[in-house]
Amino acid sequence: MNRRNLLILSIIIILVLLLIVIVFLVYSINNINLPQKNKNLDEINPINFKKFISPGNEFTLLFPENWNQGFDEEGTLMLYKNKGLGTLRITLLNTTSDTISKSYFEEQSYKFKNSLIYTENSKYVMEYIDEPIEDNKPLLMHWWFIGKGHHLLLVSFTLPKDSSNTSGAILELNEAKKIANSIELN
Known part of the structure; x- marks a missing residue:
């Protein structure tokens, strides 16, 4: 064998x-179970959660067994932990519009600084954080506007701002x- 043939x-x-190596890498990548960003019900362990169905069946949600539920005078759903720091409030608004559209959320986002809009499971969501003062006490409020069809939910989780960085507050916020x-909007 000459040098040229040996080189070839x-x-x-x-x-x-x-x-x-390329085939092995492609095969490996296709068979890796990459973590998926899934903010849906299957991310939550249903054994430790209770299901809530709104009185008119407009929406459902899951909440931890160690949280309590109640309603205020206006009919807003309130979820909270015994001896917890925060309260999650959910208010259902029925809009006059036939459908909640992304443009509606884009219009609303101009009113709220640093809001984030995304689509998930055919519903629109806008998130933002507010820092109001009530009774001379600074608060930290996390807001979600969730819309689908002609239903719009206003969801807020409120914590005292001075306690918002404690481990208990962070745990409650993650649960909220x-x-x-x-x-899920119906």
Whole structure:
């Protein structure tokens, strides 16, 4: 075998090895179970959660068993922990519009600084954070506007601002986010 043939054979072997590596990588990537961003009900362990169905069956949600539910005078659903720091409030608004559209949420986002709009499971969601003062006490409010069809939910989770960085407040906020993300509009 001359030098030229040996060089060609070496190149062929390298190309075959490279092809094997590429096939292996493609196969590996296709079979890896990458974590999916899923803010839906299947992310929540249903054993530790209770299901709430709104009185008119407009929406459903899951909330932790160690949270309580109640309604205020205006009919707003309130969810909270015993001895907890925050309260999650959910108010249903029926709009006069036939459908809640992304443009509606885009219009609303101009009113609220740093709001985030996204679509999930054919519903529109706008999130933002507010820092109001009530009774001379600073608060931290996380808001979600959730809309589909002619239903619009105003969801807020309120914490005292001075306690908002404690481990208990962070845990409650994460649970409140899971509740908000579990909402299904009918």
